[in-house]
Amino acid sequence: MLGFGSNSISKRLTVMNMLVSGAALLLAGVAFFIYDTVTFRETLVRYLSIQADIIGSSCRISKERPICRSIEARVTFMRRSAWMRT
Secondary structure, three states: OOOOOOOOHHHHHHHHHHHHHHHHHHHHHHHHHHHHHHHHHHHHHHHHHHHHHHHHHOOOOOOOOOOOOOHHHHHHHHHHHHHHHH
C-alpha cells in the first residue's frame, strides 16, 4: 500500500487523510476556477449587450445628421470603462 511498510496504523491513516483532503481541495479549486471563468464571461457579455442596446436605442441616425453626439459620448465613456479593457 504505497510503500507504507511497517508504519503504524495512525501514520497510515494520517497520510491517507492528507491525500484525500488534498485531492478534495484541488477539485474544489478547479471547480471554483471554472465557475468563476464562466460567470465572468456571461457577465461581460450581458454588460456589453446592455451597452450596445443603450447606444442603439438612444440615437436614431437620420439622413441630416449621420453621426449623433450621444453616440460619440457613449463610445468615449465605454473606451474609458474598465470593462472594455479586459
